[in-house]
Amino acid sequence: MDILGIFRAEANRRLSNAGINGTVEPAKEGFGDFTFPCFPLAKELRKNPAAIAKELAEKIEPGTYFEKIEAVGPYLNFHISTKKLNEMTIQAILSRKLYAEPVREKIVLEHTSANPTGPLHVGRARNPIIGDTMARILRAYGHEVEVHYFVNDAGMQVATLLWGIKNLPTIQRHEKCDHALVRNYQTASKLASEKHEIEMEIRELMKRYESGDEELRKLAKEKVGCVLKGIQDSLERLNIKIDRFVWESELIPKAKEIALLLKEYVEEEEGAYYLNLKKMGIELQKNKFFLYRSDGTTLYFLRDIAYHMYKGELANILIDVLGEDHKLHFQAIKEVVEKLNPEISVSPLFYSFVRLPEGKMSTRKGTVVYLDDLIDEGKEKALEILKERNYTEQEMDEIAERIATSSIRFAILNIQEEKPIVFRWEKALSFEGESAPFVIYTYARACSILRKSEEKTSIDYTRLTHTQERKLIKLMAQYPDIIKQAVNNLSPYVMAKYALALAMQFNQFYRDCPVLNAEPELKNARLALVKAFKEHMGTILKILGLATLEKM
RNA sequence: GGGCGCGUGGCCUAGCAUGGAUAGGGCACCAGCCUUCUAAGCUGGGAGUCGCGGGUUCGAAUCCCGUCGCGCCCGCCA
Numbered sequence: 289m290d291i292l293g294i295f296r297a298e299a300n301r302r303l304s305n306a307g308i309n310g311t312v313e314p315a316k317e318g319f320g321d322f323t324f325p326c327f328p329l330a331k332e333l334r335k336n337p338a339a340i341a342k343e344l345a346e347k348i349e350p351g352t353y354f355e356k357i358e359a360v361g362p363y364l365n366f367h368i369s370t371k372k373l374n375e376m377t378i379q380a381i382l383s384r385k386l387y388a389e390p391v392r393e394k395i396v397l398e399h400t401s402a403n404p405t406g407p408l409h410v411g412r413a414r415n416p417i418i419g420d421t422m423a424r425i426l427r428a429y430g431h432e433v434e435v436h437y438f439v440n441d442a443g444m445q446v447a448t449l450l451w452g453i454k455n456l457p458t459i460q461r462h463e464k465c466d467h468a469l470v471r472n473y474q475t476a477s478k479l480a481s482e483k484h485e486i487e488m489e490i491r492e493l494m495k496r497y498e499s500g501d502e503e504l505r506k507l508a509k510e511k512v513g514c515v516l517k518g519i520q521d522s523l524e525r526l527n528i529k530i531d532r533f534v535w536e537s538e539l540i541p542k543a544k545e546i547a548l549l550l551k552e553y554v555e556e557e558e559g560a561y562y563l564n565l566k567k568m569g570i571e572l573q574k575n576k577f578f579l580y581r582s583d584g585t586t587l588y589f590l591r592d593i594a595y596h597m598y599k600g601e602l603a604n605i606l607i608d609v610l611g612e613d614h615k616l617h618f619q620a621i622k623e624v625v626e627k628l629n630p631e632i633s634v635s636p637l638f639y640s641f642v643r644l645p646e647g648k649m650s651t652r653k654g655t656v657v658y659l660d661d662l663i664d665e666g667k668e669k670a671l672e673i674l675k676e677r678n679y680t681e682q683e684m685d686e687i688a689e690r691i692a693t694s695s696i697r698f699a700i701l702n703i704q705e706e707k708p709i710v711f712r713w714e715k716a717l718s719f720e721g722e723s724a725p726f727v728i729y730t731y732a733r734a735c736s737i738l739r740k741s742e743e744k745t746s747i748d749y750t751r752l753t754h755t756q757e758r759k760l761i762k763l764m765a766q767y768p769d770i771i772k773q774a775v776n777n778l779s780p781y782v783m784a785k786y787a788l789a790l791a792m793q794f795n796q797f798y799r800d801c802p803v804l805n806a807e808p809e810l811k812n813a814r815l816a817l818v819k820a821f822k823e824h825m826g827t828i829l830k831i832l833g834l835a836t837l838e839k840m
Numbered sequence: 841g842g843g844c845g846c847g848u849g850g851c852c853u854a855g856c857a858u859g860g861a862u863a864g865g866g867c868a869c870c871a872g873c874c875u876u877c878u879a880a881g882c883u884g885g886g887a888g889u890c891g892c893g894g895g896u897u898c899g900a901a902u903c904c905c906g907u908c909g910c911g912c913c914c915g916c917c918a
Contacts, residue, residue, distance in 0.1 A: 316861065325860060327898070337898090363861070403918070443918055560916045573843050574914055581916045588918050612912050615844060640911070673880070691880090693894070702866095703853070706845060708911060714867090715852075721866045722853080725880045737877050777857080785854070788865080794882065804877045818877090840880075 296322060297487070298353040299366045306347050312366060320358075320365035321762070334830060337362030339559050350490045370758055375749040377765040381820040386767055387827065391430035396599045397423050399609035400523070400530070401438040404515045405449045406470030408522050409656035410711055411642040417700045417833075418639055419609035421780035422526040424831045426607075429775045434602060438595055441512045443588060447494040450504065451486070452476030453511055466518030467658070468837045469511060470651065477652045491583065491630075498540060499586045505663070509635040520660050526693050527833045533599070536591050543586050543594035547579050549617075549628065563589075563624070570623045577620055583810035589617065590597075594627040600632040600737060607778065609637045637778045645712065656710065659696075665694030666717045673719070684802040690715070690835035693727055697833055698724035701784035722788055724834050730791040730798075731829060734822040735838040737803050744812040751813040756797040761817065763793050764824050771788040780832075787828050794821055 299312045299322045304445040308329070312322035326337035326344070333340060341359035348364075350357050355367040397482070399419020402412050423433045440446065452472030460468045480487045497504045516533070523530065537829040553567040559582030565575040579590040599606050610618055615638060622634045631678065643649065649656045670688035679687065699716045703709055719725040767786075802812040827835045 313858085313860095319861070323861090330898080357865095361861070378885070401918095445918070458888070558916080562916085578916050583916085585916090587916070592918090612845065614913090614918085616913055617843095617918085638845085643911085670880095678880095704846095707853085708846065710852090712852095718867080719880050721880095723866090723880080729878080729880055733878060733881085740877065787863095792865080798877075799882055802877065840878080 289378050291373070291380060291386070291765045292321075292762075292769065293352055293370050295366075295373070296377075298351075299324075300358070302348050302351075303344075305345060305697075307385045308344070315363075315365055316735075318358060319363065322366040324364040324366075324639035326364060327363060330362075330478065331409065335647060336397050337408040343761065368762075371750050373758070373765065374761050375528070377761045377770075378747075378749065378816055378820045381824050382816070384823075386764075386824070387428065388724040389768075390428045394603040394607055395426060395431050395433045395605045396436055396603045397426070397433050397607040397609070398436040398438060398599070399423075400519075401436075401440065402519060403440050403443070403445050403651075404466075404469065404512045404519065405473045406446050406515065407464070407466035408519055408659040409516060409651060410659055410662055411656065411718070413526075413659050413662075413696070414639050414642050414700050414709070415609055415611065416523055416526065416528050418637065418780055419706060420526075420636060420833055421697075421701055421783070422607070422778060423478055424611065424833060425774050425780060428827070428831050429771055435529070436591075437517060437530045437533050439533050439535045440588075441508055442498065442540065442586070442591060444490070445477075446508065447490045448476045449473045449515075450497070450508060450511070451480075451490045451493055453507065464518035464521065464660075465511075465514035465521075467660070469490070469515055474652060474654055485534070490684070492568060494585055495583055495639065497537075505537075509581070522663075525696060526659075526691070527661055534595060537597070539591055539594045539598060540586055542598065543590045545660060546594050546628070547586075550579075550624075565620060566626060567622065568624070572619055572623070572626075573616055574620075577812065584591055584637060588599060589620070589759060590622055592617075592622055593628075596621055596632070596634060597628060600629050601783055604631050604633065606632060606634045607637060608634065609639070612638050612640050614638075615758045627737060629643050635778060637705065640708040642709045642711050645710055658712075660714060662696060662713075663692050664691075665713065666695055669717055670719070687835075687837060687840060691840070694728060697720060698727070698784060701781055701832060702788070704781050705779060727787045727791045727825075728829065728835060728837050729840060730794040731790060731825045732837055733798060734794065734818050734825065737818050738822060739813075739838075740804060741815055744815060747812055747816045748809055749813060749816075751810045752817060754797075754801050756800045757814070757817060760793045760797045760821065762789075763790055764820065767824070767828075776794045783828065787825075787832060787834075788823075790825055790828065792827070 296312060303310060303324060310324060312324045313324035326340040327696060329340050330337040341362055341364045343711050344364050345357055345359040348357050351371055353372060355369050357366050400416040402408060415423045423435050426433045428744055449472065452475060456472050456475055458468060458472055480490055497508065550563060553564050554561050555564050560578055561580040562578040565572055565577065577589045578587050580586060596606060596780055608618060618636050625632055625634055667688045670691040671684060674684045695717055702722055770782060770786045774780060800812060803811060803818055806814055828838050
């Protein structure tokens, strides 16, 4: 239920009844709830806009939906009835009617798909955090979402990893596979770039692997699987769950079928084959996309088309969360896939890279900060703070882990996806200001108030007249607009900003409006508001994948 | 060279799609607030030519053109 939408429609109806062809806009703070700027009418009516606003204000009746409709300079400002807004919003939240529109489209959302050659580093971490949050937003909006991870076990870097495992000693300390085996990968990769014959050996492995060599398949399944398990464990710490892992090697037969389907657009160059997009009527920056190497093995572009066609069998709407380096690749994939199956629509959610102050992160070069290390560091920091409070050892550990992972999630989500991030430890693990603990803290404060009170049944919503109460309620009523915006723009950060706004406003309310010490009628009404806030903030925290801590 | 993205106080960031009423936050800094619902909080303060130059408009951080800086891509890597 879109409560503000109801009021907006009422305002527009009044304008139209007054013979005005136009609609209201949200007003700036201090100028009511909606506004109608009269500038555009000025030309038409040959009157000054302020005079027009004044006339309209006299003509239009506020009715029960509005407290007043007044002219302020050239603007016609609409003030929503506080009583009606309070009652509708709080009741909607408490009966959970503010949420879940009945949309229910099936969507496959792919995120992360990091090469299984080593642990996730913080550069990569932007992908799963954005992707997972986007999936949560889509679900909250009412869609049915299946989250995918495309496991690249068929590319050159996996052949490099396998070569490293076969030819180099694996030094297994007390650590996960991803951390242990990445050293083999790094060394192998270094050797390959230095010695041509090693590169040739890796290419040979690649060929054997793709042609279905039993020994290699077994080795890959085991080792890549183990690295992947390490990645999956890191994701789980961040509260991220993948619904389906799709292994690239298993799509090779399908990829070859698709190549045949496209054969009239395929051309040969020195034994290798590429797709000529121009021939398909597609004009991009680059039109030559290679499908097969000259040794007959498939390339990522072809396999990715096959994967998207496969996803298209599961759902018509596909969303890919991708780094900015994939823009051209994605454009080509989208064009080809949508041409092959016009039922499918593929949309990207691009994000910019996370860099270190010294420059780019690279697993191959080892210039990385691993996600696991970042989480551990954050946990230590949280424990420092928690030591001064009364918690059992186990509680402390649990809360610290959730504070650390929530903070990392929020630090990523609080920046517009297409802006570059320079990674700084202190920023990623900040516990104050615009941070996860700040947001979660308001939730815990609300919980604390509710713990110390009893449930009341009859509530007089007219008692909530304080400006902070009204602001908080209106902000909550804005939720349907916010989630719609996040969905339409495929932009999780919209939701992070909303969480911050809610938290800040609750703190204002908390400061100015005592709840437990208020006189009985007011206390009951405020308790209902706090309850609604707790429910609402809880919903938002879950959408962001953050911890909902009742105590902290 | 071409394509795409980003450029807002010392640092980070919102607003740009749908142009409007004092450019909103955070960090850091300075001064305050815990015998009253959790101080991971709150209040106040200083600090801004919205990269630069044109244009459109009654009005531009927002739209258009140009320009500079940074990032990414332009591979028989993914």
